Amino acid sequence: MYNNSFFKKILIVAVVLFLYSCDKDYNSIGDGLIGDNHFGFEKYTSSVIAYNQKVGPVESNNLTVNALGIYDNPAFGTTTANFASQLTLDVVNPTIGKNPVIESVVLTIPYFSTLVSTDTDGNHVYELDSIYGGSNAKIKLSIYESGYYMRDLDPIGGFQNSQVFFNDQNTDFNNAKIGNRLNDFVSPNKEQNDAFFFDASEFKTSTTTDGKETVTRVAPGLRLNLNADFFKSKIIDAVASGKLVTNDIFKDYFRGLYFKVEKSGSSPSALAMMDFKKGKITINYKEDTSDTDATRLDKSIVLNLTGNTVSLLDQSNVNALYTDATSAGNINTTAGDEKLYLKGGEGSMAIIELFGKDLYGEDGLTGNPNGVSDELDVIRKNGWLINEANLVFHIDADAMSSGFEPNRVYLYDLDNNRPIVDYYNDATAGSNSKNGKLVFGGLLEKEPVTDGRGLSYKIRITNQIRGLIKNADSTNVKLGLVVTEDVGVISSNKLKTPTKISQVPRASVMNPLGTIVYGSKSTIPEDKRLKLEIYYTKPN
Numbered sequence: 336m337y338n339n340s341f342f343k344k345i346l347i348v349a350v351v352l353f354l355y356s357c358d359k360d361y362n363s364i365g366d367g368l369i370g371d372n373h374f375g376f377e378k379y380t381s382s383v384i385a386y387n388q389k390v391g392p393v394e395s396n397n398l399t400v401n402a403l404g405i406y407d408n409p410a411f412g413t414t415t416a417n418f419a420s421q422l423t424l425d426v427v428n429p430t431i432g433k434n435p436v437i438e439s440v441v442l443t444i445p446y447f448s449t450l451v452s453t454d455t456d457g458n459h460v461y462e463l464d465s466i467y468g469g470s471n472a473k474i475k476l477s478i479y480e481s482g483y484y485m486r487d488l489d490p491i492g493g494f495q496n497s498q499v500f501f502n503d504q505n506t507d508f509n510n511a512k513i514g515n516r517l518n519d520f521v522s523p524n525k526e527q528n529d530a531f532f533f534d535a536s537e538f539k540t541s542t543t544t545d546g547k548e549t550v551t552r553v554a555p556g557l558r559l560n561l562n563a564d565f566f567k568s569k570i571i572d573a574v575a576s577g578k579l580v581t582n583d584i585f586k587d588y589f590r591g592l593y594f595k596v597e598k599s600g601s602s603p604s605a606l607a608m609m610d611f612k613k614g615k616i617t618i619n620y621k622e623d624t625s626d627t628d629a630t631r632l633d634k635s636i637v638l639n640l641t642g643n644t645v646s647l648l649d650q651s652n653v654n655a656l657y658t659d660a661t662s663a664g665n666i667n668t669t670a671g672d673e674k675l676y677l678k679g680g681e682g683s684m685a686i687i688e689l690f691g692k693d694l695y696g697e698d699g700l701t702g703n704p705n706g707v708s709d710e711l712d713v714i715r716k717n718g719w720l721i722n723e724a725n726l727v728f729h730i731d732a733d734a735m736s737s738g739f740e741p742n743r744v745y746l747y748d749l750d751n752n753r754p755i756v757d758y759y760n761d762a763t764a765g766s767n768s769k770n771g772k773l774v775f776g777g778l779l780e781k782e783p784v785t786d787g788r789g790l791s792y793k794i795r796i797t798n799q800i801r802g803l804i805k806n807a808d809s810t811n812v813k814l815g816l817v818v819t820e821d822v823g824v825i826s827s828n829k830l831k832t833p834t835k836i837s838q839v840p841r842a843s844v845m846n847p848l849g850t851i852v853y854g855s856k857s858t859i860p861e862d863k864r865l866k867l868e869i870y871y872t873k874p875n
Contacts, residue, residue, distance in 0.1 A: 473605070
């Protein structure tokens with residue numbers, strides 16, 4: 336027979352030890368927190384000051400993800416995303432045989448896509464990811480030889496630093512393009528040029544050998560036929576001249592491609608986020624087997640879309656409300672702004688200040704200012720133990736009724752241009768590398784219906800607040816809020832012309848989307864107003 340009283344005692348001790356180990360951060364505030372005292376659970380709402388900040392032209396070279404296309408967002412305006420990339424030889428100094436004749440030149444760049452289903456014949460159905468625009472949306476897509484040399488190192492400063500390119504340099508690349516469109520020639524249809532659309536269909540080819548058919552299927556991607564005559568002259572005929580001996584020589588000789596997009600008549604437009612570095616140009620040609628054997632061999636040369644790249648964004652038809660809200664003279668850094676405009680690329684962000692002003696001494700009520708917010712002084716004096724702290728940003732549904740909300744926003748330490756401690760402490764993983772940090776949050780919360788609209792973004796800053804309360808020497812830094820394409824990317828890119836800020840998170844430069852959330856001004860309804868929510872316990 337087991338002794339129930341004994342096991343009850345063991346259970347009580349185990350529970351106490353468990354709670355102690357889970358809550359050891361709280362215990363560092365006082366030694367007597369686990370004991371006879373009783374605790375109450377409380378919620379405290381702290382007002383914050385949040386205001387807009389315009390982001391001007393920004394460094395946009397060598398991003399991992401780039402936009403291509405046109406996106407019309409009535410709340411912000413029209414974003415036209417062009418792109419330029421160097422090319423590199425997959426195999427340098429290729430050997431070309433006798434009588435080479437190009438069969439085809441094909442440019443391919445995979446889309447982000449998800450396999451949805453497969454039928455009994457093996458055909459795949461895909462769903463495209465990161466495509467924004469109307470149904471049946473089309474654009475005019477032109478591919479040019481680039482005449483703009485994207486050097487690796489900046490001559491200003493003695494070639495000690497990497498060369499920087501900015502998103503507002505589209506005019507430079509457009510003026511430097513060479514010749515006619517490489518995709519402008521007689522083809523089975525003109526849709527690949529003037530009515531291009533992002534197609535979710537897989538690409539399928541079949542070959543028959545000895546009476547047996549082999550079917551090859553490739554996931555959806557951009558696929559364009561390019562001008563064979565151009566590549567015969569530029570690549571095949573240039574081998575003998577030594578232009579393909581090394582990639583350094585080749586990149587100076589053939590300076591890359593410039594992707595230019597325009598409206599396609601009255602059709603709605605679309606924009607795609609793409610990983611261009613997975614793209615390539617395949618030159619398929621035939622040549623004689625040897626000088627004495629005229630049997631034809633199938634050969635190919637591959638040019639990769641690697642090397643230096645630059646995302647080139649033009650803004651037009653800008654919404655007047657957006658312009659006014661982000662103009663320096665209209666930004667209210669004292670009471671905060673009613674609405675916060677978050678837009679990636681050359682766009683805008685929000686700056687957030689916690690806990691209000693410093694008017695008094697350490698007790699937050701009397702004496703001279705001590706460099707610490709009075710509200711924070713009072714909370715420190717109360718000895719609160721922070722269970723959770725959140726910032727919840729509510730989307731202005733009316734303003735965003737016809738736009739795509741970004742899937743995520745990112746909060747960071749603006750003063751030091753680095754993540755806050757809650758980011759570092761979160762090891763949770765998402766469905767892919769850019770969707771991790773699930774506890775830290777910032778993910779779009781939607782209506783619980785199919786294709787529901789976005790409602791809010793919630794970011795947990797529990798450890799940031801704990802540190803401010805527990806450590807008297809902690810600095811109450813300003814926080815920055817931006818749109819992000821990839822929460823795993825935390826490096827920063829420079830602004831062309833520094834203002835109150837000199838750099839922004841790199842992942843915000845990748846994503847040209849925007850959203851409007853309610854700010855902290857007292858004129859905003861209580862249920863929509865931005866506040867800091869703190870859940871805490873206190874000794875009786």
